[in-house]
Amino acid sequence: QQQVKQSPQSLIVQKGGISIINCAYENTAFDYFPWYQQFPGKGPALLIAIRPDVSEKKEGRFTISFNKSAKQFSLHIMDSQPGDSATYFCAATKYSGGGADGLTFGKGTHLIIQP
Amino acid sequence: DVKVTQSSRYLVKRTGEKVFLECVQDMDHENMFWYRQDPGLGLRLIYFSYDVKMKEKGDIPEGYSVSREKKERFSLILESASTNQTSMYLCASWDSLNTEAFFGQGTRLTVV
Numbered sequence: 001q002q003q004v005k006q007s008p009q010s011l012i013v014q015k016g017g018i019s020i021i022n023c024a025y026e027n028t029a030f031d032y033f034p035w036y037q038q039f040p041g042k043g044p045a046l047l048i049a050i051r052p053d054v055s056e057k058k059e060g061r062f063t064i065s066f067n068k069s070a071k072q073f074s075l076h077i078m079d080s081q082p083g084d085s086a087t088y089f090c091a092a093t094k095y096s097g098g099g100a101d102g103l104t105f106g107k108g109t110h111l112i113i114q115p
Numbered sequence: 116d117v118k119v120t121q122s123s124r125y126l127v128k129r130t131g132e133k134v135f136l137e138c139v140q141d142m143d144h145e146n147m148f149w150y151r152q153d154p155g156l157g158l159r160l161i162y163f164s165y166d167v168k169m170k171e172k173g174d175i176p177e178g179y180s181v182s183r184e185k186k187e188r189f190s191l192i193l194e195s196a197s198t199n200q201t202s203m204y205l206c207a208s209w210d211s212l213n214t215e216a217f218f219g220q221g222t223r224l225t226v227v
Contacts, residue, residue: 009155032214043119043205043218044158089157095214102148102173102209103216107157 003027006090006106014114019077021109023090026071032095034103035064035075038087047088048075051095080113087111118142119208121219128226134193136222138206146209147189148173148216149181151202158205164189196226 005024013019025033034049050057050064050073057064063076077084087110091103122137140147146165150158150173160173162181170181178200182190193200203223207216 006157034214036216041220043207043220044216045218046215049214101171102146102160102163103158104160105150105158107155 003030003104004090004092004106006109008109009107010110010112012112012114013077013080015080015082017080017113019075019080019084019111019113021075021088021090021111022072023074023106024070024072025092025104027092027104028071029094030092030104032093033064033066033073034091035062036089036091036105038089038108044089077111080111082113082115085111085113119206119217119219121204121206121222123222124220126222126224128193128196128224130197130226132193132196132226134196134224134226136191136193136204136206136224138189138191138219139187140189140206140208140217141187142208142210142217143186144208144210144217145186146211147183148207148209149179149189149191150205150207151175152205152221153202161191161204193224196224198226200224201226 035047036044037047038044052068061078066073090106119140148163149161164170164183180192206219
């Protein structure tokens with residue numbers, strides 16, 4: 001049972017373009033949705049996160065859009081740069097539980113930004 | 116800076132061997148996790164622990180066990196390694212105050 005579905009599996013974007021990665025979740029108990037970024041040879045690191053009380057959160061060039069009724073959320077990378085080339089994972093957990101049960105991850109998106 | 120250290124970056128073990136993967140965190144976090152990462156499958160939770168000597172099964176615990184004798188150390192044990200356990204193993208420590216997971220660099224295990 002895949003509780004967080006992520007697409008696309010891979011994505012190629014030209015430098016300066018907008019990268020968009022989508023996720024959908026099934027468990028309505030989830031109320032915290034982070035995105036993690038992973039570079040080769042490194043563990044994933046938190047990029048940005050959102051709770052369902054807002055529909056959008058922006059940090060620099062990175063924006064999460066959240067649609068509670070559709071149970072979907074997406075990551076937008078504006079003005080994509082070669083340094084953004086990495087694997088991106090969406091995730092979900094129960095914020096009220098402090099995330100103590102762990103994060104449920106999507107399968108990941110391998111993003112390549114072409115110069 | 117939070118630091119999560121995994122004892123080995125690369126391991127090669129033979130089928131049937133008992134394998135220990137060690138993880139240490141330096142931020143006094145209560146919750147720690149073991150994930151395995153496989154291409155096209157993302158990160159899947161094997162086991163987690165929310166206190167010393169406490170453990171909970173994740174989504175794919177079969178063939179694995181864990182040990183947490185001290186708060187800072189969380190070990191993953193493969194009782195009898197099999198080739199289908201060849202994978203990247205990631206340990207994480209959970210900052211419940213800031214709702215953030217801190218990952219180690221991973222151990223790439225190959226079972227031959």
